[in-house]
Amino acid sequence: MDSVKKFRAFYIEHKDKFFAYLMRMTGDYHLAGDIMQESFTRYLERYGADNQSAALLYTIGRNVFFDNRRRQKRNTPLQEDQPDCAQDQEYDLWVREEYRQVLTALQKLDEGERDLLALVVSSGLAYREIAKMVGISEANLKVKVHRSRTRLRQILQAGDL
């Protein structure tokens, strides 16, 4: 079996959850698609098809996301940081209407809060693996994940979305 074929099974297994993670992180359908393309390509190029790890995929996805955020901030200092979802035609077409309020609320979290919550709800990885990925202790992760959830609840309850 060639590497692309072997990798395809890994891609099919993870693409939906991974894309959902990127949507929760970016709130932008087009950007999430670009990051997904770049992440899977980078994964296959650097680590090959034999070493299949969800934790590694999400690590690459986070790196691509944060690289982009840094570039975006550097290159477009006068623009707003948050993507304008209303401008994204694909967003209007494919993002489920029932989920749009949640995405808007998620974008109102601090980036660090959103990062942890998106990883926990999307990846299926254990706290131990996520703590290692983001470089904090597991004890600290527990507290931060819960803080993100309660903060999201405040945003949703405030209803100013």
Next chain:
Amino acid sequence: MKDYMISMFIDDELSLDEKIDFVEAVHSDMTFKDETVDLLHQEKLIRSEVVARVPGVAIQAKRKFAYALLRPLGLFASGLAAAAIILFFTVDPPARRTVPYRFVIYQPDVDRAEITGSFTGWDAIPMKPKGTSGYWEIILELPDGEHRFGYILEGRRRMADPTIPTREKDDFGGENSILEVHV
């Protein structure tokens, strides 16, 4: 009881001893119980499906030369990259990596058949009838990767390709076929 135990409960991270403490706290502390139930309802919402369609990814073992060089410019430099590629192509256009793919459906009772898909930008492209056989066909150049498509009959009725078993529901109550192309 620490509040963050609620998140650990939601995320299946409690040990057996912690589960005992948690259940006792839920029974003895109504505020704690209410907060747990609230966050469980919220969790159902957060974990529900985000999109009706996940875009496909073109998987390739080696990145194309031009793309590898341009990658450090970043995703947001794609406009600049595209301009550079166009300029490059006008000097020495390389062969595009696509493959011709023939789509055929048997619909003897319709006057019009079209195809729409991720490779047409979801525009409807007319198919040609094969004489009076009832077959409609079109040949399109497809790039490597996973593509979604469907047929439109008489300008209003959508159908997936009956010869391709891999399908997914679209946002309008219909189905699209999923086609993998390897160039």
